[in-house]
Amino acid sequence: MSNKPPFDPQFPERGPAPHWAESVRRELDGHADALDAATRSRLNRARQTALTEAARPRWSWSARPLRVWLPAGAGAALALALALHPTMLDRGVQEPPTATRAVEDLELIQQPESLELFEDQEFYAWLDESTPSPG
Amino acid sequence: MSTLALTRRYADPVTGTDQAASAKTDTLDRFLRGVERRALRMAELSVGDLDDALELVQEAMLGFVRRYRDKPEAEWPPLFYRVLESRITDHQRRRQVRGRVMGWLRGGSDPEWGDALAQVPDPREPGPAQRAADQQTRSALIAAVGRLPRRQRQVFLLRVWEGLDVADTARALAVGEGSVKTHLSRALAHLREHLEQWQ
Numbered sequence: 001m002s003n004k005p006p007f008d009p010q011f012p013e014r015g016p017a018p019h020w021a022e023s024v025r026r027e028l029d030g031h032a033d034a035l036d037a038a039t040r041s042r043l044n045r046a047r048q049t050a051l052t053e054a055a056r057p058r059w060s061w062s063a064r065p066l067r068v069w070l071p072a073g074a075g076a077a078l079a080l081a082l083a084l085h086p087t088m089l090d091r092g093v094q095e096p097p098t099a100t101r102a103v104e105d106l107e108l109i110q111q112p113e114s115l116e117l118f119e120d121q122e123f124y125a126w127l128d129e130s131t132p133s134p135g
Numbered sequence: 136m137s138t139l140a141l142t143r144r145y146a147d148p149v150t151g152t153d154q155a156a157s158a159k160t161d162t163l164d165r166f167l168r169g170v171e172r173r174a175l176r177m178a179e180l181s182v183g184d185l186d187d188a189l190e191l192v193q194e195a196m197l198g199f200v201r202r203y204r205d206k207p208e209a210e211w212p213p214l215f216y217r218v219l220e221s222r223i224t225d226h227q228r229r230r231q232v233r234g235r236v237m238g239w240l241r242g243g244s245d246p247e248w249g250d251a252l253a254q255v256p257d258p259r260e261p262g263p264a265q266r267a268a269d270q271q272t273r274s275a276l277i278a279a280v281g282r283l284p285r286r287q288r289q290v291f292l293l294r295v296w297e298g299l300d301v302a303d304t305a306r307a308l309a310v311g312e313g314s315v316k317t318h319l320s321r322a323l324a325h326l327r328e329h330l331e332q333w334q
Contacts, residue, residue, distance in 0.1 A: 018323055018327065020326075020327070020330055021295055021323065021326075023276065024276050024277075024280065024295065024296075024326065025295055025296055027274045027276045027277055028173070028176065028276075028277060028280070028292075028296045029296075031176055031274075031277050032172040032173050032175070032176045033172065035172060035175070039175070039185065039189065042189050043171050043172070043175060043189070043192070046171075046189065046192060046193035046196055047164065047167045047168065047171060047196060049193065049196070049197065050163075050167060050193070050196035050197050050199070050200045051160055051163060051164055051167070051200070053197055053200050053201060054159065054160055054163050054200045054204050055156065055160055
């Protein structure tokens, strides 16, 4: 079955070639050739499957056709839009950043009249209750 | 430029590519066809079951084609057998794990099942009935090769049967060249001893 050259007379690396090793090789060849038809058929199918794989082009970025890149790009754009969407929707009612709030509080504290107003809260509450409502 | 010339100018590279791909497929087909039966018998000697061996050879063919088909043709034999040996090793590891789990499920405290690995059936010990059949269907020489320790058997089959040189055998088995020579020497000694007893 195999097309190998005749047994190497220098085999093994040391000493004379074992004459019986050639007999073993012939026996093994005969053993391999003695496969039944069903097994040969399965081997053939296995080989054809592998060859079908070989016929496919190798995967590479540059070899990707437009029909692959286009949907991939569209998908990425859609994902980006979905990720940004809530932020864009809530922009009108968005809470000011913490740093902005701190500056506003600081400005409020620095106004003395405002502080006095807060200190007299009880007086204004009393005034509000005791003043009759118009109408 | 004429239409015919234009057609040729743009069609030729495509045709050339197709021809190259077809030639590569033909070369791969010849190579795989040449090694498949020996590979199957080698796998069978390792795992002890023809169906398992067929699956392993199929996986090896696919793995080889996916990874190494663009390598130079001269490098294919050791690369193919390297993939096959890798698959065989994986298969045997899975079987050992299954054996351990089965041993544990049967009760690890039972001394009879204490060593789960020892309970894993030896694929090269098919039982009395099968042994008797083997005597009729398989020569004593092949049976002796099958009884060699795994590494010795691999080296013997690749060196003696497949005809790989020491360097390629070492590459196929991912071992050093010194290891190949040592295992081959031991395999030959074992087989010689067996043959002397048999004769």
